Amino acid sequence: MQTYDCEPTLTDAQVLEFCKRGYLMLEGVVPDTINRRTCEYIDVNKFRTFQATINNPLGQEDWFVENVLLNPQAAGAVRSLLGKNFGLPIRPSNHWVQCPAPAQQWHRDGGSHYGSELNHLQVFYYPQDTPLELGPTEVLPGSHFLFALQSWMSHYNGIRGGVKTAAPAGTIFITVYSIWHRRTASTVPGIRSLLKYCYWRTVPPQRDWICEPDFNFGTAPYSWDGWPSPPPRQQHRDWYDAAQMFFWVCGKAKEFPAFVGGGGWPMAYSPSRKPEGFHKFPADG
Numbered sequence: 001m002q003t004y005d006c007e008p009t010l011t012d013a014q015v016l017e018f019c020k021r022g023y024l025m026l027e028g029v030v031p032d033t034i035n036r037r038t039c040e041y042i043d044v045n046k047f048r049t050f051q052a053t054i055n056n057p058l059g060q061e062d063w064f065v066e067n068v069l070l071n072p073q074a075a076g077a078v079r080s081l082l083g084k085n086f087g088l089p090i091r092p093s094n095h096w097v098q099c100p101a102p103a104q105q106w107h108r109d110g111g112s113h114y115g116s117e118l119n120h121l122q123v124f125y126y127p128q129d130t131p132l133e134l135g136p137t138e139v140l141p142g143s144h145f146l147f148a149l150q151s152w153m154s155h156y157n158g159i160r161g162g163v164k165t166a167a168p169a170g171t172i173f174i175t176v177y178s179i180w181h182r183r184t185a186s187t188v189p190g191i192r193s194l195l196k197y198c199y200w201r202t203v204p205p206q207r208d209w210i211c212e213p214d215f216n217f218g219t220a221p222y223s224w225d226g227w228p229s230p231p232p233r234q235q236h237r238d239w240y241d242a243a244q245m246f247f248w249v250c251g252k253a254k255e256f257p258a259f260v261g262g263g264g265w266p267m268a269y270s271p272s273r274k275p276e277g278f279h280k281f282p283a284d285g
Helices: 014-020 032-045 050-053 062-069 072-082 236-247
Strands: 021-024 096-099 121-127 135-138 171-176 179-181 190-192 196-201
Touching: 014 021, 014 072, 014 236, 021 072, 032 062, 072 121, 072 171, 072 196, 135 171
Parallel strands: none
Antiparallel strands: 021 171, 096 190, 121 171, 121 196, 135 179
C-alpha cells in the first residue's frame, strides 16, 4: 500500500463537525480539464462495471492520482482525519448509471462497523455536473453511528434529514465508511458516473490538524442544535457519540469521561451549570 503525507487543512471545529455529520462536501475542487479527461477515460475504457473496476488502471494514472486522489483540498482533509502517511486508494470503482433510473435502497457498504474509531474513509468524486435530475447520492447525517442490518434498511424510502449531494463537476465528498447512503432517482436521460475509493489510517490518532487556540473540549458544540432536522437516533446519543469519536481522533480516548444519561456531559452542559458526575470538565488542548 502506498502512503502519502501533506499539511492538514481542517480545524478543530471542522473535525468535530465531521464526527457529528459523518461526511464533508468539497465542491468543485478538481479542475475542469481533469473532470473532462476523467469522463473521456470512462467512455473510452468502458469503465462501468465491477469487473472493469478490478482490471482498470485509472488509480495508477499520474494525472488522476495528482489531481483527484492527491487533490490538495481533499488530501488535506483526509490528512486531518487519518493522520500522517495515510494509505492511498488501491482501486477506484465507478458507480455508472444510465439515467433515468429508480432510486437505490438505503445501505451501508460491506465491512461496515460502528463505534468511535475512525481508521478509514470512503470518498466519492463526481467528474461531471450532477444535479438532482441525475440522481446524486443521498447520505443520512449521523447514521454512521446507527447500527442496522441490511435487511432492516431496505424498506425505507425518503428519510427525514437525508442530504442529496447534488453538486458541480469536480466535487469530492468524504464520508465515514459506515454512513447510510443510496443513489437517488434520476428523472432525465443521461449518464451519471460516480467514482468511489477509500483511504486508510497507518498511525495512531492524535490532534495534529489546525488547532484553534480557544477550542475547549468541555464546552465544544457536540449537539445537533440548529440543524435542519433532529438526528435519526435515540435521544442524546448523537451528542455522546460525536464527542466520543472526536476524543478518539484526538488521541484522547482514555480521557473520555464515560458519563451517560440526560444529566451527564455533554448532554446537560450549559455555562451556568455543571453536568452530574463532574468535578471538572475534560482537559483543554
